[in-house]
Amino acid sequence: MPIRDPEKLQIALEHTFRVKICRRCGALNPWDAERCRRCKSRDLRPKRYKK
Ligand SMILES: [Zn+2]
Structure with a gap:
C-alpha cells in the first residue's frame, strides 16, 4: 500500500531503517x-536508505 502523505512516509522510513545489519x-x-x-559479532552497521 503506497503512502502518499510525505510526513507519514518519513516516519515510516525512519522506523523501517532503524535496524542494524551484521557485516x-x-x-x-x-x-x-x-x-x-x-x-x-560486534561488526554491525546501520541500515541506510539511499537518497
Ligand atoms: Zn552476525
Whole structure:
C-alpha cells in the first residue's frame, strides 16, 4: 500500500531503517544492539536508505 502523505512516509522510513545489519552474517539486529544476536559479532552497521 503506497503512502502518499510525505510526513507519514518519513516516519515510516525512519522506523523501517532503524535496524542494524551484521557485516559477518547479515542478520538484522535491534537498533540499540551492540552485538549480533546470531553470531555475536560486534561488526554491525546501520541500515541506510539511499537518497
Ligand atoms: Zn552476525
